[in-house]
Amino acid sequence: MTRGGPLSLPRETAAAARLAFPPNWWARAAWLAFAVYFVYAAAQLEFTPARFAAGLEHGAKFVSRLFPPDFHRWALLLKGMVESLQIAVVASALGVALSLPLSLMAARNLMPAWLTWPARLVMIFCRSFHPVIVAILFVKAVGFGALAGILALTVASVGFLGKLMTEAIEEISLKQVEAVRASGAPFMSVVMFAVVPQVFGRFVGFVAYETDANLRNSTMVGIVGAGGIGGTLFAAFQRFDYDFVCAIVLTIIALIMLGEVLTMRIKRIFRV
Amino acid sequence: MSGAPGLAIAREWQRFTPGERLARFVVYLGVVAAIVASIQTVEVIPEFIADAPEQIGDMLRRMWPIAWGFYPEGVQAPLLESLHIATLGTVAAVLMAVPVAFLAARNVTPHAGLNYFAKLILVSARSVNTLIWALFFVAVFGPGALAGTMAIAFHSIGFTGKLLSEALEESNRGTIEALQATGAPWLSVAIKGYWPQVKPAFWAIVLFRWDINVRESAVLGLVGAGGVGMALDTALNLFQWDRVAMILVAILGVVIAAEIVVTGIRRRIL
Incomplete structure (x- = not known):
């Protein structure tokens, strides 16, 4: 109606109030800073259009050499895949066996602080390195082969499963724990009848997820000599055996997809 | 006059139907069989296990003292390169994943x-490990950071795209309908309808993926795709364990720093 008026606001506020979406200057500054970083980092890594153009040309040649996939050395392929599977299964089993007691120790609602901290530290330590880096150290410790891969993936599983399981245990309802305790049950009975039933379904989901992750990584640890198909894959790459590479990668993808379907089935059976 | 005790049918309550119990039993059996079969057939050399304590001791002795002096000359630059690879890779992944996520969300498309x-794009991008993508891109672009960035980007499409399309599918229909009723064009619906609703999920996904990518960028160098992994590979091949220890400490520092940054940003914007 009129300028000013009874509800006269300071000018900027009035102007901003007329905008349905007032600008957020902090966010814009952050975007700008990020854009500057983006350009800087791209320059640091020497990304140039010329390299992309050259890459496209190489890429076309590379893809044409991938096909058709060469399954002639299927025995070698099968041996590597079986070893990867074995690594994933054993590592998952060991990881579960270790992370069950560890996550119980790390749960703040059940255990005293002097026990939760060391357990948490172990998990953080297990989680902080990529499985392939852990595999390097185990290759030095126990030599080339599947054992190094198993141990590396066990460490990774403990870090990841331990964290998820601890969080699940900390979220349980303590009423049931109290009820079981009130009946005079010893500690193990409290765990078995008050804790486990509350978290079992979620644990199945976590274990399925981790087994899936281990399957993916077990195809990789071979690159550093820790067993499985990864070693065969890396060797084929270095010999420019690209058609064999293609066969290996296709098999890995098939196995991982099969694993995903299987874990989905299992989750449905356990209604996770 | 209550019912005779002898007539009370002994009813046993079962939580699951017989079919469910059978399915569970099959799963348990399968799991146990897989574990037993794997343990029995996996190739483990006993001599290597017996030798392990000595080898670990040897490794630790060679690692100590840590070659701190190696950091300025040989670790800092590749470490920064790893961080750049992780960040640029995440950005590229998000740029590629957003359109795919819009296509994958059933309510949007x-x-x-x-x-x-x-x-299909999302699943196949995810099924190929970052290191395999890295091997591919090293073959295409030659060794270096470009290959690593592309590897991170292509693998991350699957993860970010999947979670983003799920977030889109959960978005509220009412807002979208209100916008469409005003005759808003498609882009306006996307920016003012979907974007505000998925914004928290979007940032959570991006930060989570960046955190993962920082860890992954450290190993890309093992296959020649740039970053601190190249330095690690060189030190390993030369058995310079004190330098290896230095690099591992540096990676640990960066991973912890990244986790602190992510937690800090999450607390501020989510």
Whole structure:
């Protein structure tokens, strides 16, 4: 109606109030800073259009050499895949066996602080390195082969499963724990009848997820000599055996997809 | 006059139907069989295990003292390169994943064929490990950071795209309908309708993926795709364990720093 008026606001506020979406200057500054970083980092890594153009040309040649996939050395392929599977299964089993007691120790609602901290530290330590880096150290410790891969993936599983399981245990309802305790049950009975039933379904989901992750990584640890198909894959790459590479990668993808379907089935059976 | 005790039918309550119990039993059996079969057949050399304590001791002795002096000359630059790879890779992944996520979300793109096509892209990007992508891109672009960035980007499409399309599918229909009723064009619906609703999920996904990518960028160098892994590979091949220890400490520092940054940003913007 009129300028000013009874509800006269300071000018900027009035102007901003007329905008349905007032600008957020902090966010814009952050975007700008990020854009500057983006350009800087791209320059640091020497990304140039010329390299992309050259890459496209190489890429076309590379893809044409991938096909058709060469399954002639299927025995070698099968041996590597079986070893990867074995690594994933054993590592998952060991990881579960270790992370069950560890996550119980790390749960703040059940255990005293002097026990939760060391357990948490172990998990953080297990989680902080990529499985392939852990595999390097185990290759030095126990030599080339599947054992190094198993141990590396066990460490990774403990870090990841331990964290998820601890969080699940900390979220349980303590009423049931109290009820079981009130009946005079010893500690193990409290765990078995008050804790486990509350978290079992979620644990199945976590274990399925981790087994899936281990399957993916077990195809990789071979690159550093820790067993499985990864070693065969890396060797084929270095010999420019690209058609064999293609066969290996296709098999890995098939196995991982099969694993995903299987874990989905299992989750449905356990209604996770 | 209450019912005779002898007539009370002994009823046993079962939580699951026989079918469910059978399915569970089959799963348990399968798991146990897989574990037993794997343990029995996996190739483990006993001599290597017996030798392990000595080898670990040897490794630790060679690692100590840590070659701190190696950091300025040989670790800092590749470490920064790893961080750049992780960040640029995440950005590129998000740029590629957003359109695919829009195509994969059933409520945004009501076309089953396009949905399946987009989901196929997401699943296949995810099934190929970052290191395999890295091997591919090293073959295409030659060794270096460009290959690593592309590897991170292509693998991350699957993860970010999947979670983003799920977030889109959960968004509230009412807001979208209100915008469409005003005759808003498609882009306006996307920016003012979907974007505010998925914004928290979007940032959570991006930060989570960046955190993962920082860890992954450290190993890309093992296959020649740039970053601190190249330095690690060189030190390993030369058995310079004190330098290896230095690099591992540096990676640990960066991983912890990244986790602190992510937690800090999450607390501020989420």
